[in-house]
Amino acid sequence: MANEQQMVHRSSSWFRLGSWRRECVLRLAKAARISCITVVLALASCLGAQQRASWKVFPLQRRTPHDGLAVVSQPDGFGLHLFLETNSDDPAVCTPRWFPDAARLFNGNGTAPFSAGLAPREEFFAAVRRGDVRRALQKELKALCQQRAPEARWQWTPPPTEASELTPVRLPAYEERDLLIDPKEEKQREKNLLGDDQKPSQTTGSASRQ
Numbered sequence: 001m002a003n004e005q006q007m008v009h010r011s012s013s014w015f016r017l018g019s020w021r022r023e024c025v026l027r028l029a030k031a032a033r034i035s036c037i038t039v040v041l042a043l044a045s046c047l048g049a050q051q052r053a054s055w056k057v058f059p060l061q062r063r064t065p066h067d068g069l070a071v072v073s074q075p076d077g078f079g080l081h082l083f084l085e086t087n088s089d090d091p092a093v094c095t096p097r098w099f100p101d102a103a104r105l106f107n108g109n110g111t112a113p114f115s116a117g118l119a120p121r122e123e124f125f126a127a128v129r130r131g132d133v134r135r136a137l138q139k140e141l142k143a144l145c146q147q148r149a150p151e152a153r154w155q156w157t158p159p160p161t162e163a164s165e166l167t168p169v170r171l172p173a174y175e176e177r178d179l180l181i182d183p184k185e186e187k188q189r190e191k192n193l194l195g196d197d198q199k200p201s202q203t204t205g206s207a208s209r210q
Protein backbone atom coordinates (compact mmCIF):
# COMPACT_ATOMS: atom_id res chain seq x y z
CA MET A 1 0.00 0.00 0.00
CA ALA A 2 2.84 2.34 0.85
CA ASN A 3 4.55 1.54 -2.41
CA GLU A 4 1.38 2.38 -4.32
CA GLN A 5 1.09 5.72 -2.53
CA GLN A 6 4.72 6.52 -3.37
CA MET A 7 4.10 5.70 -7.02
CA VAL A 8 1.02 7.91 -7.10
CA HIS A 9 2.97 10.73 -5.45
CA ARG A 10 5.81 10.38 -7.96
CA SER A 11 3.45 10.29 -10.92
CA SER A 12 1.62 13.39 -9.70
CA SER A 13 4.97 15.16 -9.22
CA TRP A 14 6.03 14.27 -12.77
CA PHE A 15 2.67 15.45 -14.02
CA ARG A 16 3.08 18.80 -12.24
CA LEU A 17 6.63 19.06 -13.59
CA GLY A 18 5.40 18.31 -17.08
CA SER A 19 2.66 20.95 -16.80
CA TRP A 20 5.22 23.49 -15.64
CA ARG A 21 7.47 22.60 -18.57
CA ARG A 22 4.60 22.90 -21.01
CA GLU A 23 3.69 26.27 -19.52
CA CYS A 24 7.29 27.46 -19.82
CA VAL A 25 7.45 26.31 -23.43
CA LEU A 26 4.17 28.09 -24.20
CA ARG A 27 5.41 31.28 -22.53
CA LEU A 28 8.68 31.16 -24.44
CA ALA A 29 6.85 30.56 -27.70
CA LYS A 30 4.52 33.45 -26.99
CA ALA A 31 7.44 35.73 -26.11
CA ALA A 32 9.27 34.70 -29.26
CA ARG A 33 6.18 35.38 -31.31
CA ILE A 34 5.82 38.83 -29.76
CA SER A 35 9.51 39.51 -30.38
CA CYS A 36 9.20 38.49 -34.04
CA ILE A 37 6.15 40.69 -34.45
CA THR A 38 7.99 43.56 -32.81
CA VAL A 39 10.97 43.12 -35.13
CA VAL A 40 8.72 42.95 -38.17
CA LEU A 41 6.85 46.08 -37.12
CA ALA A 42 10.10 47.91 -36.46
CA LEU A 43 11.43 46.96 -39.88
CA ALA A 44 8.17 47.97 -41.52
CA SER A 45 8.25 51.35 -39.80
CA CYS A 46 11.85 51.92 -40.92
CA LEU A 47 11.03 51.00 -44.49
CA GLY A 48 7.94 53.19 -44.38
CA ALA A 49 9.96 56.12 -43.09
CA GLN A 50 12.40 55.71 -45.97
CA GLN A 51 9.53 55.71 -48.46
CA ARG A 52 7.98 58.92 -47.04
CA ALA A 53 9.20 62.46 -47.39
CA SER A 54 10.57 64.02 -44.22
CA TRP A 55 9.41 67.52 -45.28
CA LYS A 56 12.49 68.96 -43.66
CA VAL A 57 12.77 72.71 -44.35
CA PHE A 58 16.02 74.62 -43.84
CA PRO A 59 18.01 77.53 -45.36
CA LEU A 60 20.39 76.52 -48.13
CA GLN A 61 22.49 79.42 -49.36
CA ARG A 62 23.10 79.97 -53.07
CA ARG A 63 25.40 83.01 -53.16
CA THR A 64 24.50 85.09 -50.10
CA PRO A 65 22.76 84.31 -46.80
CA HIS A 66 18.96 83.91 -46.91
CA ASP A 67 18.79 83.58 -50.72
CA GLY A 68 17.83 79.88 -50.80
CA LEU A 69 15.50 77.46 -49.02
CA ALA A 70 15.64 73.64 -49.13
CA VAL A 71 12.45 71.56 -48.89
CA VAL A 72 12.76 67.77 -48.63
CA SER A 73 9.51 66.93 -50.41
CA GLN A 74 10.36 63.40 -51.61
CA PRO A 75 11.77 60.19 -50.09
CA ASP A 76 15.51 59.55 -49.82
CA GLY A 77 16.36 63.22 -49.30
CA PHE A 78 15.17 64.50 -52.68
CA GLY A 79 13.24 67.74 -52.89
CA LEU A 80 13.41 71.38 -53.96
CA HIS A 81 15.95 74.16 -53.66
CA LEU A 82 13.89 77.35 -53.83
CA PHE A 83 15.61 80.46 -55.22
CA LEU A 84 14.71 83.51 -53.12
CA GLU A 85 14.80 86.97 -54.64
CA THR A 86 13.51 90.40 -53.61
CA ASN A 87 11.64 93.07 -55.52
CA SER A 88 12.71 96.62 -54.72
CA ASP A 89 11.32 98.45 -57.75
CA ASP A 90 9.79 100.78 -55.21
CA PRO A 91 12.73 101.96 -53.07
CA ALA A 92 10.41 102.40 -50.10
CA VAL A 93 9.05 98.83 -50.13
CA CYS A 94 10.76 95.45 -50.39
CA THR A 95 8.65 92.44 -51.39
CA PRO A 96 9.37 88.86 -52.54
CA ARG A 97 10.00 88.19 -56.21
CA TRP A 98 8.76 84.66 -56.93
CA PHE A 99 10.50 82.23 -59.27
CA PRO A 100 8.62 78.91 -59.58
CA ASP A 101 11.54 77.16 -61.30
CA ALA A 102 13.27 75.54 -58.34
CA ALA A 103 16.37 73.37 -58.53
CA ARG A 104 16.31 69.66 -57.69
CA LEU A 105 17.56 69.02 -54.15
CA PHE A 106 19.79 66.02 -53.38
CA ASN A 107 20.83 64.54 -50.01
CA GLY A 108 18.40 66.77 -48.16
CA ASN A 109 18.46 64.54 -45.07
CA GLY A 110 22.25 64.29 -45.03
CA THR A 111 25.07 66.54 -43.92
CA ALA A 112 25.99 67.92 -47.36
CA PRO A 113 22.84 68.78 -49.34
CA PHE A 114 23.22 70.19 -52.85
CA SER A 115 21.09 70.99 -55.87
CA ALA A 116 21.26 70.72 -59.65
CA GLY A 117 18.96 70.98 -62.65
CA LEU A 118 15.32 72.01 -62.42
CA ALA A 119 12.26 70.47 -60.75
CA PRO A 120 8.73 70.60 -62.24
CA ARG A 121 6.73 73.67 -61.31
CA GLU A 122 3.95 71.46 -59.92
CA GLU A 123 6.30 70.49 -57.09
CA PHE A 124 6.93 74.15 -56.31
CA PHE A 125 3.19 74.85 -56.14
CA ALA A 126 2.60 71.83 -53.88
CA ALA A 127 5.42 72.84 -51.54
CA VAL A 128 4.42 76.48 -51.09
CA ARG A 129 0.87 75.45 -50.15
CA ARG A 130 2.25 74.08 -46.87
CA GLY A 131 2.16 76.33 -43.83
CA ASP A 132 5.62 75.36 -42.57
CA VAL A 133 7.18 76.14 -45.95
CA ARG A 134 5.45 79.52 -46.11
CA ARG A 135 6.61 80.45 -42.62
CA ALA A 136 10.19 79.59 -43.53
CA LEU A 137 9.91 81.55 -46.78
CA GLN A 138 8.58 84.58 -44.97
CA LYS A 139 11.39 84.46 -42.41
CA GLU A 140 14.18 84.10 -44.98
CA LEU A 141 12.79 86.67 -47.40
CA LYS A 142 12.33 89.23 -44.66
CA ALA A 143 15.97 88.75 -43.63
CA LEU A 144 17.02 89.01 -47.29
CA CYS A 145 15.14 92.30 -47.69
CA GLN A 146 16.69 93.70 -44.54
CA GLN A 147 20.09 92.74 -45.91
CA ARG A 148 19.61 94.22 -49.39
CA ALA A 149 17.36 97.20 -48.67
CA PRO A 150 17.59 98.04 -44.96
CA GLU A 151 15.81 101.36 -45.42
CA ALA A 152 12.83 99.83 -47.24
CA ARG A 153 9.65 98.62 -45.56
CA TRP A 154 9.17 94.85 -45.63
CA GLN A 155 5.91 93.67 -47.20
CA TRP A 156 4.97 90.00 -47.55
CA THR A 157 3.18 88.82 -50.68
CA PRO A 158 2.16 85.12 -50.83
CA PRO A 159 3.71 82.86 -53.47
CA PRO A 160 1.69 81.59 -56.45
CA THR A 161 0.11 78.20 -55.86
CA GLU A 162 -0.86 77.42 -59.47
CA ALA A 163 0.28 78.35 -62.95
CA SER A 164 -2.56 80.82 -63.55
CA GLU A 165 -1.27 83.02 -60.69
CA LEU A 166 2.17 83.53 -62.22
CA THR A 167 3.06 87.09 -63.20
CA PRO A 168 5.58 87.44 -66.05
CA VAL A 169 8.75 89.25 -65.07
CA ARG A 170 8.85 92.64 -66.77
CA LEU A 171 12.29 93.46 -68.10
CA PRO A 172 13.41 97.06 -68.82
CA ALA A 173 12.47 98.33 -72.26
CA TYR A 174 15.28 98.57 -74.80
CA GLU A 175 16.46 102.03 -75.71
CA GLU A 176 16.90 102.94 -79.38
CA ARG A 177 20.67 102.92 -79.00
CA ASP A 178 20.56 99.30 -77.79
CA LEU A 179 18.69 97.99 -80.84
CA LEU A 180 20.56 96.36 -83.71
CA ILE A 181 20.31 98.00 -87.11
CA ASP A 182 18.71 96.12 -89.99
CA PRO A 183 21.57 94.53 -92.01
CA LYS A 184 20.06 95.70 -95.34
CA GLU A 185 19.81 99.23 -94.06
CA GLU A 186 23.36 99.11 -92.80
CA LYS A 187 24.64 97.83 -96.15
CA GLN A 188 22.80 100.61 -98.00
CA ARG A 189 24.40 103.15 -95.69
CA GLU A 190 27.83 101.77 -96.50
CA LYS A 191 27.11 102.02 -100.24
CA ASN A 192 25.94 105.58 -99.88
CA LEU A 193 29.03 106.52 -97.92
CA LEU A 194 31.31 104.86 -100.43
CA GLY A 195 29.48 106.57 -103.27
CA ASP A 196 29.90 109.97 -101.65
CA ASP A 197 33.63 109.31 -101.21
CA GLN A 198 34.09 108.27 -104.84
CA LYS A 199 32.31 111.26 -106.46
CA PRO A 200 34.95 113.91 -105.60
CA SER A 201 37.77 111.69 -106.82
CA GLN A 202 36.01 111.16 -110.19
CA THR A 203 35.47 114.94 -110.61
CA THR A 204 39.11 115.65 -109.77
CA GLY A 205 40.27 113.09 -112.29
CA SER A 206 38.14 114.49 -115.11
CA ALA A 207 39.35 118.05 -114.36
CA SER A 208 42.98 116.98 -114.52
CA ARG A 209 42.48 115.39 -117.96
CA GLN A 210 41.05 118.64 -119.29
